[in-house]
Amino acid sequence: MTLKLWIEINHQAPYRTGGWAWLRQDGKAVSGAAGGDRDLDVEAFCVRALQTALTDLPAETAVALHLSEPLLIEGVRTMSTRRAAGWKTEAGEDAPEAEAWEMVAKALTGRALSLVRTQPTDARSPAGFAAAWAELGRDKAKTKGTFKNLIPKPNLAKIRGL
Numbered sequence: 042m043t044l045k046l047w048i049e050i051n052h053q054a055p056y057r058t059g060g061w062a063w064l065r066q067d068g069k070a071v072s073g074a075a076g077g078d079r080d081l082d083v084e085a086f087c088v089r090a091l092q093t094a095l096t097d098l099p100a101e102t103a104v105a106l107h108l109s110e111p112l113l114i115e116g117v118r119t120m121s122t123r124r125a126a127g128w129k130t131e132a133g134e135d136a137p138e139a140e141a142w143e144m145v146a147k148a149l150t151g152r153a154l155s156l157v158r159t160q161p162t163d164a165r166s167p168a169g170f171a172a173a174w175a176e177l178g179r180d181k182a183k184t185k186g187t188f189k190n191l192i193p194k195p196n197l198a199k200i201r202g203l
Contacts, residue, residue, distance in 0.1 A: 042068050042103070043155075044066070044098065045107060045167075046065050046107065047108075048063045048094050048108055049063075049109060049161055057082060058078070059086045059178075060076070061075065061077065061178055062173075064170065064197070075178045076182075076187070077181055078186075079182055084138055087110060090113075092148075095148040096148075098152075101151060103155075104149065104153070106157065109172070120145065120146055123142065124143065166201055
């Protein structure tokens with residue numbers, strides 16, 4: 042069985058504020074969460090959203106990551122190479138967010154991993170649904186600060202294709 046995981050982020054660089062949302066389908070059930078944070082640059086924000094989505098995955102389950110954020114896709118795609126280099130840049134400096142990426146790498150170690158590029162254009166598709174919640178998370182983070190909430194089950198039931 043492959044666990045499907047959609048992750049969308051909505052980050053506003055000028056304000057260093059963003060929202061994220063993830064949806065998880067394990068073949069039996071769909072779950073999801075949304076949250077937001079302030080005072081983070083986009084890479085820190087992306088990797089922390091990914092960390093949150095990977096929390097409590099069933100052991101040794103294959104994972105299909107459905108992502109639209111180019112920085113997140115590139116980060117996952119090059120993660121094993123950067124890890125092998127000790128999370129150092131070509132100049133020998135510590136890579137940005139090395140500690141957070143190491144936690145992500147550990148969560149994905151020993152799993153079959155696939156990446157699927159999404160286009161969150163239809164709000165009722167899994168990617169579009171997550172993108173809408175990420176936008177709401179960004180707006181809430183602007184006024185309330187850091188938070189994380191589960192997405193209610195009745196809302197999750199409205200997603201097409203799951």
